[in-house]
Amino acid sequence: MVSESPSRNTPSVPLIEVEGIEVVYDGAILALADVSLTIGRGEIVALLGANGAGKSTTLKAISGLVVADRALITRGTVRFGGEEIGGIAPNLLAQRGIVHVLEGRHVFGHLTVEENLRTGTFLRRPGRAETERDLEEIYGWFPRLKTKRRTPAGLTSGGEQQMLAIGRALLTRPELVLLDEPSMGLAPIIVDEIFEIVAALNRQKGTTFLVAEQNIAVSLRHAHRGYVLDGGKVVLAATAAELRQREDLHEIYLGLASA
Amino acid sequence: MNLFLETLIGGLLAGTMYSLVAIGFVLIYKASGVFNFAQGSILLFAALTFVTLLEKGLPFVAALAVTIAILILGAIVIERTVLRPLANRSPMTLFMATLGLSYVVEGAAQGIMGAQVHALDLGIEDVPIFLGDVLISQFDLVAATTAVALALILALLFNNTRIGISLRAVADDTRAALSVGINLNRIWQIVWAVAGIVGLVAGMLWGARQGIQFSLSLVVLKALPVLIIGGFTSIGGAIAGGLIVGAAENLAETYVGPYIGGGITPWFPYFLAIAFLYIRPAGLFGERALERV
Numbered sequence: 001m002v003s004e005s006p007s008r009n010t011p012s013v014p015l016i017e018v019e020g021i022e023v024v025y026d027g028a029i030l031a032l033a034d035v036s037l038t039i040g041r042g043e044i045v046a047l048l049g050a051n052g053a054g055k056s057t058t059l060k061a062i063s064g065l066v067v068a069d070r071a072l073i074t075r076g077t078v079r080f081g082g083e084e085i086g087g088i089a090p091n092l093l094a095q096r097g098i099v100h101v102l103e104g105r106h107v108f109g110h111l112t113v114e115e116n117l118r119t120g121t122f123l124r125r126p127g128r129a130e131t132e133r134d135l136e137e138i139y140g141w142f143p144r145l146k147t148k149r150r151t152p153a154g155l156t157s158g159g160e161q162q163m164l165a166i167g168r169a170l171l172t173r174p175e176l177v178l179l180d181e182p183s184m185g186l187a188p189i190i191v192d193e194i195f196e197i198v199a200a201l202n203r204q205k206g207t208t209f210l211v212a213e214q215n216i217a218v219s220l221r222h223a224h225r226g227y228v229l230d231g232g233k234v235v236l237a238a239t240a241a242e243l244r245q246r247e248d249l250h251e252i253y254l255g256l257a258s259a
Numbered sequence: 260m261n262l263f264l265e266t267l268i269g270g271l272l273a274g275t276m277y278s279l280v281a282i283g284f285v286l287i288y289k290a291s292g293v294f295n296f297a298q299g300s301i302l303l304f305a306a307l308t309f310v311t312l313l314e315k316g317l318p319f320v321a322a323l324a325v326t327i328a329i330l331i332l333g334a335i336v337i338e339r340t341v342l343r344p345l346a347n348r349s350p351m352t353l354f355m356a357t358l359g360l361s362y363v364v365e366g367a368a369q370g371i372m373g374a375q376v377h378a379l380d381l382g383i384e385d386v387p388i389f390l391g392d393v394l395i396s397q398f399d400l401v402a403a404t405t406a407v408a409l410a411l412i413l414a415l416l417f418n419n420t421r422i423g424i425s426l427r428a429v430a431d432d433t434r435a436a437l438s439v440g441i442n443l444n445r446i447w448q449i450v451w452a453v454a455g456i457v458g459l460v461a462g463m464l465w466g467a468r469q470g471i472q473f474s475l476s477l478v479v480l481k482a483l484p485v486l487i488i489g490g491f492t493s494i495g496g497a498i499a500g501g502l503i504v505g506a507a508e509n510l511a512e513t514y515v516g517p518y519i520g521g522g523i524t525p526w527f528p529y530f531l532a533i534a535f536l537y538i539r540p541a542g543l544f545g546e547r548a549l550e551r552v
Contacts, residue, residue: 068434070347094440106435108428119428122421123440165435172440 013082014038015208021076023057031057033232044202046219047212049229055212056103059178063100064090095123097175105161109154113145116153116164120171138167159190176208183215195222220244264393266513272399274505275406279461280478281485281497283454288491289430290450293353297361299479301455304368306462306471310377330455338448376472402464410498484532490545504528
């Protein structure tokens with residue numbers, strides 16, 4: 001991994017600590033009222049909630065992309081390995097090990113699959129041989145991408161685009177991957193395949209994941225812990241096993257419990 | 260037949276100059292989605308800086324190097340003071356900013372270097388030469404070669420290098436580019452600097468022909484139909500658009516002009532551009548969203 005600071009190696013400090021953040025878009029629209037969460041090194045954490053609950057905004061607050069959407073963290077703190085990172089530009093945070101796979105995949109449509117992957121290596125400025133090695137590793141995880149390497153990414157299927165977006169993100173050599181709705185618009189079998197790969201990456205490489213999902217069943221099958229968001233607030237935090245047991249999850253999730 | 264060929268070739272050669280101006284616009288449009296109205300002023304500023312340094316007694320190469328250094332510095336300043344604070348605003352806001360920028364650059368150029376017309380001698384003889392039995396302007400030939408060479412260098416630079424792929428990535432999806440660590444501000448600086456250098460070359464060639472003066476900044480208006488025809492997002496399109504406009508206006512002037520009293524050149528490209536807007540609004544090579552259906 002790149003540029004690990006000493007404090008980040010201390011096991012007692014969580015990888016991510018979000019404390020009571022409030023996020024406001026355009027100076028007027030309140031997206032997050034009060035969100036706190038922690039992510040430990042090597043965990044897969046699920047962030048559940050309905051549309052508009054604040055999942056995407058939470059991820060953007062951590063990755064720094066809130067700024068690109070003209071939003072600001074107006075209260076609270078975000079710490080990465082103990083260091084305050086709120087307000088730091090997303091490209092700098094990518095350099096430090098936080099990568100965001102956006103909702104809706106956002107591949108570079110006019111670039112080929114391989115060019116898309118290469119963009120993920122740019123921040124490390126690797127040599128030619130190292131780039132080739134890194135690309136082969138990603139093709140090892142996502143064999144479908146290799147057969148499409150010369151195809152413009154915009155012409156590949158939704159599942160392939162999701163894999164490409166994850167592969168491209170992994171090439172930044174992240175410590176933390178923020179995955180926003182990887183299941184969106186995909187066939188269940190592809191969703192399973194993607195989550196299997198995420199779980200395997202987590203086991204074998206120790207990569208930490210925060211996964212925002214509406215698909216409760218699949219995400220809780222692979223996550224260690226989960227948070228449920230509703231109306232810009234964390235309404236429930238528990239281990240995945242506990243969350244799986246809860247019968248009222250759908251009600252909380254749909255905002256019925258508070259009604 | 261000879262008249263036709265001469266007109267056509269003369270037009271195509273002149274068209275490469277239009278292409279050169281248009282390429283500057285395409286680069287910036289691709290990287291930041293803004294029609295840079297200031298491109299004409301920057302072109303003027305670059306050419307004026309160069310000729311002023313030359314008149315101060317600097318050798319050709321030194322004057323060129325200093326001008327390029329100033330353009331790079333200018334790009335960094337523009338990125339810091341105009342683009343960065345206005346990032347994520349609407350394209351119209353950015354367009355208005357470049358409109359303002361164009362007057363600032365023009366005013367600064369005038370304030371520092373004066374408003375008189377400067378002659379620029381690039382040492383190219385403007386004598387017509389025979390190619391077979393077709394008469395061609397030697398100057399046009401040199402200018403066209405320069406334009407083509409520059410376009411090829413840019414194509415190489417932007418196709419497979421890290422900067423090139425980054426630029427195209429930013430053009431496709433700014434947020435995703437940021438998310439994988441591409442430094443948007445750096446890309447903007449590079450692109451504005453390169454657009455400035457392209458403007459310098461275009462300004463030198465235009466200036467050598469008609470003198471370096473303030474009307475040079477009006478080449479913006481020449482580039483607009485080229486962009487509409489070729490598409491705003493393609494360097495190849497800018498080249499094709501320039502050639503089409505150059506050839507078409509020359510042919511129209513020669514063959515249609517006599518019947519309606521001449522003076523077609525200034526407006527015919529716009530006539531052509533409007534026709535293109537009807538038929539092919541994205542331009543010949545303009546990028547449409549690439550999506551699987």
